[in-house]
Amino acid sequence: MFGIIARNLLKGSRSEAVSEPGDRAVQDLLAKLHAAARRRLGRSLAIRQVDAGSCNACELEIQALSNPLYDLERLGLSFVASPRHADVLLVTGPVTANMREGLLKTWEATPDPKWVVALGQCAIDGHLFADSYAVVGGVSQVLPVDLVIPGCPPRPADILAGLLALIEAEGRPQAGVAASTAGADKG
Amino acid sequence: MTVDRISLTDFLAALGTPAARHEPWPRFELSVEGWTGLRDRLAAVPAWSLLGLWGETGMVHLALRDDTDGDIAVASLTCPQQSFPSLSGVRPAAKRLERAIQDLTGLAADGLDDPRPWLDHDRWRLRHPLAAVPGAPLGEPAPYPFLPSDGEGLHQIPVGPVHAGIIEPGHFRFTCQGETVVRLEERLGYVHKGVERLMKGRLPEEAARLAGRLSGDSSVAHTLAFCLAVEAALGVTAPRRAQLVRAVMAELERIANHVNDIGAIANDGGFAFLLAECAVLREQVMRTNERCFGHRFLMDRVVPGGIAVDLKQEGRQALADLLPVFAKRFRKLVSIYDAKSSLLDRTVGTGVVSSDLAHRFGAGGYVGRASSRGLDARRMPGYAPYDELDFQVPVLPEGDVNARVWIRIREVEQSLDLIAQILKRLESGPGRAFLPESHAVSEGMALVEGFRGEILAWVRISDGGRIERAHSRDPSWFQWPLLEAAIEGNIVADFPLCNKSFNCSYSGHDL
Numbered sequence: 182m183f184g185i186i187a188r189n190l191l192k193g194s195r196s197e198a199v200s201e202p203g204d205r206a207v208q209d210l211l212a213k214l215h216a217a218a219r220r221r222l223g224r225s226l227a228i229r230q231v232d233a234g235s236c237n238a239c240e241l242e243i244q245a246l247s248n249p250l251y252d253l254e255r256l257g258l259s260f261v262a263s264p265r266h267a268d269v270l271l272v273t274g275p276v277t278a279n280m281r282e283g284l285l286k287t288w289e290a291t292p293d294p295k296w297v298v299a300l301g302q303c304a305i306d307g308h309l310f311a312d313s314y315a316v317v318g319g320v321s322q323v324l325p326v327d328l329v330i331p332g333c334p335p336r337p338a339d340i341l342a343g344l345l346a347l348i349e350a351e352g353r354p355q356a357g358v359a360a361s362t363a364g365a366d367k368g
Numbered sequence: 369m370t371v372d373r374i375s376l377t378d379f380l381a382a383l384g385t386p387a388a389r390h391e392p393w394p395r396f397e398l399s400v401e402g403w404t405g406l407r408d409r410l411a412a413v414p415a416w417s418l419l420g421l422w423g424e425t426g427m428v429h430l431a432l433r434d435d436t437d438g439d440i441a442v443a444s445l446t447c448p449q450q451s452f453p454s455l456s457g458v459r460p461a462a463k464r465l466e467r468a469i470q471d472l473t474g475l476a477a478d479g480l481d482d483p484r485p486w487l488d489h490d491r492w493r494l495r496h497p498l499a500a501v502p503g504a505p506l507g508e509p510a511p512y513p514f515l516p517s518d519g520e521g522l523h524q525i526p527v528g529p530v531h532a533g534i535i536e537p538g539h540f541r542f543t544c545q546g547e548t549v550v551r552l553e554e555r556l557g558y559v560h561k562g563v564e565r566l567m568k569g570r571l572p573e574e575a576a577r578l579a580g581r582l583s584g585d586s587s588v589a590h591t592l593a594f595c596l597a598v599e600a601a602l603g604v605t606a607p608r609r610a611q612l613v614r615a616v617m618a619e620l621e622r623i624a625n626h627v628n629d630i631g632a633i634a635n636d637g638g639f640a641f642l643l644a645e646c647a648v649l650r651e652q653v654m655r656t657n658e659r660c661f662g663h664r665f666l667m668d669r670v671v672p673g674g675i676a677v678d679l680k681q682e683g684r685q686a687l688a689d690l691l692p693v694f695a696k697r698f699r700k701l702v703s704i705y706d707a708k709s710s711l712l713d714r715t716v717g718t719g720v721v722s723s724d725l726a727h728r729f730g731a732g733g734y735v736g737r738a739s740s741r742g743l744d745a746r747r748m749p750g751y752a753p754y755d756e757l758d759f760q761v762p763v764l765p766e767g768d769v770n771a772r773v774w775i776r777i778r779e780v781e782q783s784l785d786l787i788a789q790i791l792k793r794l795e796s797g798p799g800r801a802f803l804p805e806s807h808a809v810s811e812g813m814a815l816v817e818g819f820r821g822e823i824l825a826w827v828r829i830s831d832g833g834r835i836e837r838a839h840s841r842d843p844s845w846f847q848w849p850l851l852e853a854a855i856e857g858n859i860v861a862d863f864p865l866c867n868k869s870f871n872c873s874y875s876g877h878d879l
């Protein structure tokens with residue numbers, strides 16, 4: 182283990198050190214996101230993820246952002262456990278009828294100003310589940326949505342681009358503004 | 369043949385009439401007397417394990433396997449009285465399945481000792497969505513009555529449905545005495561999306577996309593199970609090349625999930641180093657998936673009749689790049705896990721599931737295999753191409769978190785080896801067979817080994833070639849109840865560790 186740690190120290194950060202096609206794009210995104218976060222936020226951005234009925238693949242891609250290859254936290258974006266500490270609610274899933282209340286309560290517990298990001302096709306419009314008796318529909322059926330990140334699921338790079346767009350477009354979120362979505366910015 | 373030695377199929381054949389087209393195993397329609405006779409027989413023959421229990425309009429189906437000889441059959445009961453005798457007394461895992469049947473079909477399980485709804489939280493637009501005539505919702509949802517617990521100094525801790533981490537929603541109700549968990553009660557159903565009803569009336573190709581989103585981490589396994597069931601019903605076999613490529617996808621999925629779990633379990637044991645290292649390995653698999661098949665989760669790559677995306681030279685190269693590097697790095701991480709006594713201190717002896725319980729609940733996957741229940745659908749009943757491949761099914765007796773980690777470790781090693789074997793066999797050929805037109809109602813069933821364990825899929829296809837009824841039983845149905853047992857007597861602080869070592873699916877269970 183110390184061998185691995187020593188090697189990691191010598192070789193420098195693992196973040197996007199692997200050379201594969203597409204990595205350049207991810208690196209660019211990370212750099213841009215870092216600059217934007219510093220410029221626009223001035224401090225860290227706290228994200229609370231809420232699964233409102235997803236199939237779990239969207240969650241796994243959000244989790245992947247914490248792996249050493251993306252390492253979102255070093256950009257000042259962190260995932261927090263409580264909605265009370267959150268600036269952003271990152272919502273996945275076609276809101277199920279059984280999760281509607283949980284989602285609403287989480288939103289209410291999040292202090293203003295706050296952003297809502299609908300992540301994944303389900304959260305945007307209910308996707309394949311839209312017609313179900315058990316599904317309310319996209320997040321915008323329940324909450325004002327500031328940004329959508331399309332994909333089924335969106336890849337980590339898509340999520341990074343979405344978060345960058347959020348920071349670039351809005352700066353700090355405004356209290357009480359039920360902002361319309363940023364459209365289908367392919368993130 | 370004495371009555372004691374009679375096979376499962378023969379026993380059911382003597383009780384009922386065979387359904388016209390049900391492949392590859394028979395289905396028998398029983399009378400109520402036949403059903404209760406079967407129930408009594410199940411009490412006497414523990415080796416006849418529950419594979420699935422599901423309902424449809426006016427009817428219930430029970431899939432069983434004799435774990436000693438692999439004999440598989442389905443028993444069905446038509447319910448003109450809108451009820452059926454409960455099997456929960458002889459197969460405890462039937463309890464939640466019956467509660468779900470009641471919620472979805474309106475059929476009542478007679479003798480079921482838990483009257484509470486399970487998936488239906490009284491929030492849906494209608495009641496009994498799979499009944500002939502669904503009803504209106506009851507109205508204001510009543511608070512869910514958790515089981516009472518009386519005793520000196522007991523307190524309760526409610527957790528969820530929205531959890532602190534980036535995970536799926538569900539509710540856990542802990543009853544504790546000081547730090548020790550006296551009882552855990554789960555409440556699930558929060559992510560019920562009504563998939564089975566959505567599948568109704570769809571073409572198999574459309575329904576397969578839904579199957580691939582029952583539990584996103586098991587997209588390949590669920591889609592494969594669904595497609596094999598469809599292919600069985602329609603009497604078509606995917607071409608050999610498709611079978612092999614499907615298996616590559618399935619093993620990549622297994623590796624990605626297992627390695628992720630190993631890291632996450634270590635992290636909950638206070639060792640973040642392995643989480644970071646394992647997450648990198650997982651990410652490399654996901655990127656390889658994308659290079660090979662154009663999707664990180666391989667969604668919609670398995671289709672009825674075969675595969676939608678074939679493995680090309682670029683993909684073979686991606687696998688050749690990945691496999692040796694992965695194997696070497698993984699070996700290193702395993703030796704670190706094995707040598708880290710402070711971590712083993714957390715995982716050894718924690719969250720024990722007894723072999724008896726694993727057998728009684730018919731638990732599969734790493735949960736079953738870490739508790740001596742050594743079944744694997746790739747072996748029994750088996751399906752192509754695994755019958756021609758060489759692999760071991762690891763089994764351990766301890767039943768603790770550590771054993772569940774080791775089963776995963778061994779399975780990753782086996783999967784890496786399986787992919788190498790498959791690639792050697794890969795010859796050019798078609799990737800997809802045309803589905804024949806359907807002229808008669810037909811039914812099919814399949815068992816597939818996902819990373820969590822056995823997935824059962826069942827379909828009935830109409831004479832017009834559309835899905836009349838489809839059912840998928842995620843392995844988590846038989847594992848969630850064991851998590852309740854595993855945590856008993858452990859301290860609350862060990863729950864995340866136990867929970868992660870199970871990693872049950874919410875979405876796959878809630879459907």
Ligand code: SF4
Binds near residue numbers: 301
């Ligand atoms: S968008 Fe796709 S991946 Fe995300 S929850 Fe929906 S089905 Fe799953």
